[in-house]
Amino acid sequence: MRVAVLAAPGRFEIETRPIPRPGAGEALIKISRVGICGTDLHMFNGHYAADNLPLVPGHEFTGTIAALGEGPERLRVGQKVVVDMNIGCGNCYWCRRQEILSCPSMHQIGITMDGAFSEYICVPERLVIAAPDDVPDAVLALVEPLACVVRAARKSQVTFGQSVVVIGAGPMGNLHVQLMRTIGAAPIIVTDLSQMRVDMACAVGADIGVADPEALHRTVMDVTDGRGADIIIESVGDPALYGLATTLMRKGGHIAAFGLTGAGETLAVDILSTILEENSIKGSVAGIGQDMHDALTLLVHGRIDPSLFSSAVFDLDDIQAAFDTHGKRPGDLKSQIII
Ligand SMILES: NC(=O)c1ccc[n+]([C@@H]2O[C@H](COP(=O)([O-])OP(=O)(O)OC[C@H]3O[C@@H](n4cnc5c(N)ncnc54)[C@H](O)[C@@H]3O)[C@@H](O)[C@H]2O)c1
Numbered sequence: 001m002r003v004a005v006l007a008a009p010g011r012f013e014i015e016t017r018p019i020p021r022p023g024a025g026e027a028l029i030k031i032s033r034v035g036i037c038g039t040d041l042h043m044f045n046g047h048y049a050a051d052n053l054p055l056v057p058g059h060e061f062t063g064t065i066a067a068l069g070e071g072p073e074r075l076r077v078g079q080k081v082v083v084d085m086n087i088g089c090g091n092c093y094w095c096r097r098q099e100i101l102s103c104p105s106m107h108q109i110g111i112t113m114d115g116a117f118s119e120y121i122c123v124p125e126r127l128v129i130a131a132p133d134d135v136p137d138a139v140l141a142l143v144e145p146l147a148c149v150v151r152a153a154r155k156s157q158v159t160f161g162q163s164v165v166v167i168g169a170g171p172m173g174n175l176h177v178q179l180m181r182t183i184g185a186a187p188i189i190v191t192d193l194s195q196m197r198v199d200m201a202c203a204v205g206a207d208i209g210v211a212d213p214e215a216l217h218r219t220v221m222d223v224t225d226g227r228g229a230d231i232i233i234e235s236v237g238d239p240a241l242y243g244l245a246t247t248l249m250r251k252g253g254h255i256a257a258f259g260l261t262g263a264g265e266t267l268a269v270d271i272l273s274t275i276l277e278e279n280s281i282k283g284s285v286a287g288i289g290q291d292m293h294d295a296l297t298l299l300v301h302g303r304i305d306p307s308l309f310s311s312a313v314f315d316l317d318d319i320q321a322a323f324d325t326h327g328k329r330p331g332d333l334k335s336q337i338i339i
């Protein structure tokens with residue numbers, strides 16, 4: 001099978017390897033499509049998990065079951081699937097509480113172990129989620145990123161009629177906007193430095209788009225009768241924008257900490273206001289378990305417009321070009337690799 005190994009930051013190598021055989025409790029998946037995630041780009045640029053290289057990245061994938069090892073007969077060969085990328089140890093304090101993302105021995109497919117930029121992958125059967133046969137691969141490859149957004153929304157306890165500011169209209173910000181629209185949040189204000197990305201977010205559900213940072217605070221206050229918004233989602237990863245978020249939320253508001261900053265970055269919060277106003281900030285990282293199932297359900301039933309996410313499609317052999325040209329194609333919200 002062909003495999004795209006990230007040999008070192010900035011350099012993919014296409015290798016030929018034997019197709020793995022599924023052991024007991026494992027499923028062999030023939031991969032058909034993989035999304036390129038910001039995390040993959042961070043690895044490519046040498047900013048994240050560089051110690052794990054050489055490694056096959058890729059965790060936003062779909063494919064079909066090629067073979068099953070011994071174990072439960074829940075799945076069938078030929079079935080379309082997506083896969084939860086997070087593998088907990090199953091026994092520790094956090095795994096027992098279903099807080100697998102804090103498991104000290106957690107593995108993540110495509111980050112700490114070889115992933116999906118490959119013709120086949122062997123994964124634990126229990127992490128495989130069956131998908132309907134008639135949903136396009138381009139849509140199923142969106143389940144994992146949408147699951148991250150589902151998790152953040154769940155933690156924010158957002159409900160219909162609540163005002164939301166989404167900071168950053170990249171692929172994740174666009175999904176935040178779409179999920180908020182489907183939940184019934186209103187109004188939804190989106191901001192990005194790119195007018196094109198603001199326009200894309202408005203086309204799929206934002207009520208108000210702001211591309212001028214100077215105008216953001218005034219706009220939010222204007223549409224919330226001077227209170228500030230109920231929920232602010234930071235989907236960029238800039239400490240200054242987390243600071244900005246604290247000025248945009250209402251008393252008793254919530255900040256969804258989503259955009260990944262550098263390690264050690266801090267946010268100064270006014271302790272007394274936090275107490276008196278009962279403000280909250282909550283992190284969420286990745287999408288796992290039920291988040292994956294909910295994301296699949298939303299996509300299967302057309303609650304998310306997938307059309308903006310597969311404008312740039314590359315063959316596995318051209319993966320180097322896909323990564324090299326990322327960011328130079330501003331109209332492309334996301335790239336996908338066809339295998
Ligand atoms: N917590 C999680 O579960 C999770 C999952 C996936 C990604 N992420 C993180 O979420 C963030 C967003 O992901 P993405 O793939 O959309 O990233 P991206 O880099 O593709 O998009 C970020 C967007 O922010 C915009 N931006 C930059 N500076 C800005 C500013 N000052 N004001 C407004 N907009 C600004 C950019 O123009 C861009 O459109 C990243 O930090 C990523 O690492 C978090």
Ligand SMILES: [Zn+2]
Pocket residue numbers: 037038039059060144145
């Ligand atoms: Zn991802």
Ligand SMILES: [Zn+2]
Pocket residue numbers: 088089090091092093094095096103104105106
């Ligand atoms: Zn564990």
